[in-house]
Amino acid sequence: MSFKCGIVGLPNVGKSTLFNALTNSSKAQAANFPFCTIDPNVGVVPVPDSRLENLAKISKSKKTIYTTISFVDIAGLVKGASKGEGLGNKFLSHIREVDAIIHMIRCFDSEDIQNVNPNIDPIRDLDIIETEMMLADLESIHKRLEKNNKKNVDEEQIKMLETALDYINNDKDISLLKNEFDKKQLNQSGLLSLKSKIFVCNVDEKSLQNGNIYTKAFIDKFGQENTLIISADIENQINELDSTEKKSYMEMIGIKETGLNSLIQKGYKILELDTYFTSGAEETRAWTIEKNCTAPKAAGKIHTDFEKGFIRAETISYSDFIDNNGWVDSKTNGKMRLEGKDYIVKDGDVLNFRFNT
Numbered sequence: 001m002s003f004k005c006g007i008v009g010l011p012n013v014g015k016s017t018l019f020n021a022l023t024n025s026s027k028a029q030a031a032n033f034p035f036c037t038i039d040p041n042v043g044v045v046p047v048p049d050s051r052l053e054n055l056a057k058i059s060k061s062k063k064t065i066y067t068t069i070s071f072v073d074i075a076g077l078v079k080g081a082s083k084g085e086g087l088g089n090k091f092l093s094h095i096r097e098v099d100a101i102i103h104m105i106r107c108f109d110s111e112d113i114q115n116v117n118p119n120i121d122p123i124r125d126l127d128i129i130e131t132e133m134m135l136a137d138l139e140s141i142h143k144r145l146e147k148n149n150k151k152n153v154d155e156e157q158i159k160m161l162e163t164a165l166d167y168i169n170n171d172k173d174i175s176l177l178k179n180e181f182d183k184k185q186l187n188q189s190g191l192l193s194l195k196s197k198i199f200v201c202n203v204d205e206k207s208l209q210n211g212n213i214y215t216k217a218f219i220d221k222f223g224q225e226n227t228l229i230i231s232a233d234i235e236n237q238i239n240e241l242d243s244t245e246k247k248s249y250m251e252m253i254g255i256k257e258t259g260l261n262s263l264i265q266k267g268y269k270i271l272e273l274d275t276y277f278t279s280g281a282e283e284t285r286a287w288t289i290e291k292n293c294t295a296p297k298a299a300g301k302i303h304t305d306f307e308k309g310f311i312r313a314e315t316i317s318y319s320d321f322i323d324n325n326g327w328v329d330s331k332t333n334g335k336m337r338l339e340g341k342d343y344i345v346k347d348g349d350v351l352n353f354r355f356n357t
Helices: 013-022 050-059 088-094 122-144 155-169 174-179 183-189 215-220 232-240 243-253 259-270 295-300 305-309 318-323 325-334
Strands: 003-008 039-048 063-065 068-073 098-106 197-202 228-231 271-281 285-292 309-318 338-339 351-356
Touching: 003 088, 003 122, 003 259, 013 068, 013 232, 013 259, 050 063, 050 271, 050 285, 050 318, 088 155, 098 122, 098 259, 122 155, 122 215, 122 259, 155 174, 174 183, 197 215, 197 259, 215 228, 215 325, 228 232, 228 259, 232 259, 285 295, 285 305, 295 305, 295 309, 295 351, 305 309, 305 351, 309 318, 318 325
Parallel strands: 003 068, 003 098, 063 285, 098 197, 197 228, 271 351
Antiparallel strands: 039 068, 271 285, 309 338, 309 351
16 A cells, blocks of 8 residues: 655756655756646655564565555646646646645755746745645536535535535635545545645755755744655765765765655654565565554455455554564463454564455
8 A cells, every 4th residue: 555645846956856756766856947747757666664674674574575655746836836837737637646745845946947937935935736636626626516526425525515616706815624524535525635644845955954944934934744855866965975975975974864764754643554464484564554554454455365265363562573573482471462453553563364255
């Protein structure tokens, strides 16, 4: 199960440079002109997790398989995108397909890199993108609530769309809909304004540790919780180094982890995701699930037959698995539990499913 994060922003804010760094590739053509990314580039990235390696060593696994997260590099939006300005309509449709949005915000001065606006203003830039997504949502809502389309929409969805329309028209915080409707209804709506968001302030090297006037103004308005300060250019440089050089360079410039790790941690937090493991002689593997996932649903991530025929889940916590050197001693020492259909899988659980075929 690979969750998708779409990287959006105005042209020339560093989206393609960040994408290249995140995916350690040159898929995206990072060039100094707007719309250099015509079709969305998709990079599937393994999620770093030291626990996986530790489990694999204990189980003496032949293979180690990481769970993944996908990054989608979506071309630069401009004011008027919802009306088709620039290459707007096409890219707004690509945003609908992602689970979370990474807002790439330009927070650096440069005479070499063209800016589509006369000055650097991250708050204004975010407002342009958010407004275009909201206008696209308005058009989508109106279409679905038209009389001839309404008959194809269930009552609960109609209620949700009508409430969303009221919120947008009266300048209310649309995210409050999450308190009124369940997640399934919200996801079915496809509304861009409701997608989880991470704000990435793209800075130069000298601003990486402490930020600058642009990041300070942005964080003062939007807060620290979903905001990251990253230098896409530095991330690219880090990717060109081997592991020893990488560690030394990161220590020299004063960063403890890469932008990829920071983004994944933020992504998992705002999307409310957990990881469980399967581990044996053949392979040790990480699986991504949503928080509060039941054992049968978790089993279904491996195969639908596992969910349909679920009987029990042999369950050991990660720390118990490590402390007791694997399955055998964990069972012997009473650290393995048999959990049923109502069990809520916890982050780090090591599971073996019993099921009927």
